[in-house]
Amino acid sequence: MSGGVDSSVAAALLADExxxxxxxxxxxxxxxxxxxxxxxxxxxxxxxxxxxxxxxIGIPHYIVNFEQPFETHVIDNFVREYAAGRTPxxxxxxxxxxxxxxLAERSVGLGAERVATGHxxxxxxxETSGRVRLRRGLDRSRDQSYFLFSLDQAQLAAAAFPIGHLxxxxxxxxxxxxxxxxxxxxxxxxxxxxxxxxxxxFLARRAPGIEQPGAIVDERGETIGRHGGVHRFxxxxxxxxxxxxxxxxxxxxxxxxxxxxxxxxxxxLERTELTASAVNWIEPEPTARRRVEAQIRHRHTPAPxxxxxxxxxxxxxxxxxxxxxxxPGQAVVFYEGDVVVGGGWID
Amino acid sequence: xxxxxDHNATTPVLPEAADALAQATRDVFGNxxxxxxxxxxxxxxxxxxxxxxxxxxxxxxPELVFTSGGTEADNFAIRGAADALEPTxxxxxxxxxxxxxxxxxxxxxxxxxxxxxxxxxxxxxGIVSPDALDAALTDETAVVSIMxxxxxxxxxxxxxxxxSLAHARGALFHTDAVQSVGKIPVDxxxxxxxxxxxxxxKFYGPKGTGALWIKRGTRLxxxxxxxxxxxxxxxxxxxxxxxxxxxxAAEYARLRMKDEAARVGRLRDHLESGVLAKVAGTAVxxxxxxxxxxxxxxxFDRIEAESLLIALDLDGVAVSxxxxxxxxxxxxxxxxxxxxxxxxxxxxxxxxxxGHDNTEAEIDHVLAILPGIVEKLRSLTxxxxxx
Numbered sequence: 236m237s238g239g240v241d242s243s244v245a246a247a248l249l250a251d252e253x254x255x256x257x258x259x260x261x262x263x264x265x266x267x268x269x270x271x272x273x274x275x276x277x278x279x280x281x282x283x284x285x286x287x288x289x290x291x292i293g294i295p296h297y298i299v300n301f302e303q304p305f306e307t308h309v310i311d312n313f314v315r316e317y318a319a320g321r322t323p324x325x326x327x328x329x330x331x332x333x334x335x336x337x338l339a340e341r342s343v344g345l346g347a348e349r350v351a352t353g354h355x356x357x358x359x360x361x362e363t364s365g366r367v368r369l370r371r372g373l374d375r376s377r378d379q380s381y382f383l384f385s386l387d388q389a390q391l392a393a394a395a396f397p398i399g400h401l402x403x404x405x406x407x408x409x410x411x412x413x414x415x416x417x418x419x420x421x422x423x424x425x426x427x428x429x430x431x432x433x434x435x436x437f438l439a440r441r442a443p444g445i446e447q448p449g450a451i452v453d454e455r456g457e458t459i460g461r462h463g464g465v466h467r468f469x470x471x472x473x474x475x476x477x478x479x480x481x482x483x484x485x486x487x488x489x490x491x492x493x494x495x496x497x498x499x500x501x502x503x504l505e506r507t508e509l510t511a512s513a514v515n516w517i518e519p520e521p522t523a524r525r526r527v528e529a530q531i532r533h534r535h536t537p538a539p540x541x542x543x544x545x546x547x548x549x550x551x552x553x554x555x556x557x558x559x560x561x562x563p564g565q566a567v568v569f570y571e572g573d574v575v576v577g578g579g580w581i582d
Numbered sequence: 583x584x585x586x587x588d589h590n591a592t593t594p595v596l597p598e599a600a601d602a603l604a605q606a607t608r609d610v611f612g613n614x615x616x617x618x619x620x621x622x623x624x625x626x627x628x629x630x631x632x633x634x635x636x637x638x639x640x641x642x643x644p645e646l647v648f649t650s651g652g653t654e655a656d657n658f659a660i661r662g663a664a665d666a667l668e669p670t671x672x673x674x675x676x677x678x679x680x681x682x683x684x685x686x687x688x689x690x691x692x693x694x695x696x697x698x699x700x701x702x703x704x705x706x707x708g709i710v711s712p713d714a715l716d717a718a719l720t721d722e723t724a725v726v727s728i729m730x731x732x733x734x735x736x737x738x739x740x741x742x743x744x745x746s747l748a749h750a751r752g753a754l755f756h757t758d759a760v761q762s763v764g765k766i767p768v769d770x771x772x773x774x775x776x777x778x779x780x781x782x783x784k785f786y787g788p789k790g791t792g793a794l795w796i797k798r799g800t801r802l803x804x805x806x807x808x809x810x811x812x813x814x815x816x817x818x819x820x821x822x823x824x825x826x827x828x829x830x831a832a833e834y835a836r837l838r839m840k841d842e843a844a845r846v847g848r849l850r851d852h853l854e855s856g857v858l859a860k861v862a863g864t865a866v867x868x869x870x871x872x873x874x875x876x877x878x879x880x881x882f883d884r885i886e887a888e889s890l891l892i893a894l895d896l897d898g899v900a901v902s903x904x905x906x907x908x909x910x911x912x913x914x915x916x917x918x919x920x921x922x923x924x925x926x927x928x929x930x931x932x933x934x935x936x937g938h939d940n941t942e943a944e945i946d947h948v949l950a951i952l953p954g955i956v957e958k959l960r961s962l963t964x965x966x967x968x969x
Contacts, residue, residue, distance in 0.1 A: 257892075295895065295896065297892050340962050341889050343962055344889050344959040345889065346958075
């Protein structure tokens with residue numbers, strides 16, 4: 236329970252269906268260190284909101300300290316990825332490596348059968364095969380299945396997404412009807428542990444060595460500007476380059492070893508192929524290749540592609556049409572309609 | 583059935599104290615500073631309460647200043663003494679590493695204002711060594727603050743010996759006796775201290791009431807200014823009904839202490855020996871023969887204390903992992919870490935603190951369910967997380 240409306244309604248729905256529900260909120264950083272305060276989904280105020288919601292629903296509520304696993308599996312990874320010139324998705328790691336790992340394990344210890352969250356995604360259990368199918372949330376504009384691709388079958392079997400079949404408006408309406416004190420609380424959009432969404436500042440505090448100035452080069456390797464560190468950039472970025480030329484320039488590639496940011500015209504961002512690592516198959520793994528619709532970032536319209544299994548968790552994805560800004564560190568998630576087939580991390 | 587084993591966090595209000603509070607709220611509404619009959623009635627009630635609390639700790643009646651509780655008393659003692667001694671050039675404060683946050687954070691606040699502070703180590707049983715204090719004392723030390731009994735492990739400090747060391751260097755000695763008053767005999771003269779904090783809700787009185795004992799002749803600068811309440815030492819209209827209830831609780835504590843301490847001590851020992859016998863991989867933290875009789879702090883190998891606390895609560899047994907802080911979060915104990923326990927052991931310790939309301943049947947019930955809960959938690963091996 237993050238203190239937001241989605242997980243609050245998820246808890247209320249389960250309680251109203253007659254399940255025995257225990258509310259858990261994760262403390263992910265030291266609340267006492269006021270100056271380094273994180274914003275977003277896990278601030279102290281949000282934990283209080285979660286507690287008030289649990290009281291309104293009439294379920295027990297506990298704040299569990301997850302600073303250490305969060306630091307190890309989410310924040311360290313986040314910093315490492317940026318330092319390597321990649322653009323990470325901490326929420327996906329939080330899901331597969333914290334919420335549906337450490338938290339789920341603790342919950343089993345408390346006698347829980349499932350860990351429910353307020354994700355917009357749906358689960359279907361196939362009684363004959365024993366597999367669990369992951370589908371997009373019914374509210375396509377809120378769908379969060381992209382961030383859940385790395386859950387394995389055991390994790391999915393222990394999960395529940397009670398609001399996955401609801402529209403956001405229905406979630407808010409339920410919260411109002413149920414008298415939950417967070418019914419009209421604004422959505423959190425940002426990454427919870429980065430204050431004011433100042434990524435560069437956060438990274439510089441966490442990894443002081445990361446601030447290595449370098450050259451902005453064009454596709455031919457000619458220096459056309461300077462920058463304050465590759466961690467400040469992401470592939471596909473246009474603003475903030477500090478270069479005025481006739482045609483708009485985009486970040487094409489980050490080369491952290493040389494501290495270079497490669498820029499070029501929009502057309503140069505187009506790629507038809509990518510490889511992915513740590514590929515997780517939620518549907519049965521194909522023997523060689525499979526046609527899918529592949530989504531390369533949260534707000535990307537999935538595009539038809541062919542996935543080839545390369546072994547050792549690697550896969551190659553070839554799109555039918557070129558895609559803009561395939562970004563290392565982001566996830567490529569394979570869909571078939573609204574079913575999540577699998578996914579991996581873009582190399 | 584719900585079983586409450588967290589009396590060091592707070593105690594249920596004694597029914598007689600609750601009745602006294604309700605009655606005084608209705609019948610004694612006067613302002614104790616007023617001249618008329620209503621005021622005199624309130625003043626008399628206040629005096630009676632002060633007399634009863636004073637009797638509990640061997641204090642003269644005028645030496646007691648009522649406060650909103652232990653935290654305010656600690657703040658008043660340390661800040662008030664620091665402010666009073668600052669002009670003499672004494673700008674150094676000493677406390678132990680296992681103090682309550684009310685003391686530790688007050689020292690930190692004064693450190694930000696330029697005071698030098700020393701945090702004393704404790705040994706593995708949680709005792710402050712007089713030698714360590716002696717080494718830390720200087721001619722600039724203004725106040726030494728060392729708690730009488732620790733809230734998490736119950737360890738009782740050698741206060742008289744420590745206080746005489748402080749006095750030999752001209753420093754004042756404060757003790758936070760919030761966890762000892764009402765549990766064991768506390769006599770301010772025998773302890774030889776200058777300042778002593780106590781809190782009513784730890785001995786079956788209402789929350790929001792406490793006192794600072796200030797040895798006659800000790801000068802403190804008041805930190806709340808206003809009317810001439812509490813002999814000019816703590817401005818603000820007194821909460822007479824709650825203080826009346828505190829007086830009732832203090833009297834009960836004084837009269838019943840001997841029998842209750844023995845009874846609760848037997849229950850605690852029954853619980854502790856039962857846990858050690860029935861649950862493998864357990865160990866008692868603290869000084870078994872030098873602690874308040876109601877407290878047992880036990881480490882459970884390969885257990886997250888947080889999970890054990892929650893599992894016990896879901897089964898109706900209320901315990902604690904350490905001090906309850908305002909956000910209700912569960913963090914490794916600074917007390918256990920100060921004792922040199924490794925982090926994992928500081929994170930797998932549970933505090934059981936017993937009280938008047940506990941029965942042998944309750945302890946037997948806890949001993950019946952605890953081994954199964956621990957076994958279940960231990961059966962979960964940490965999931966291997968993919969990179």
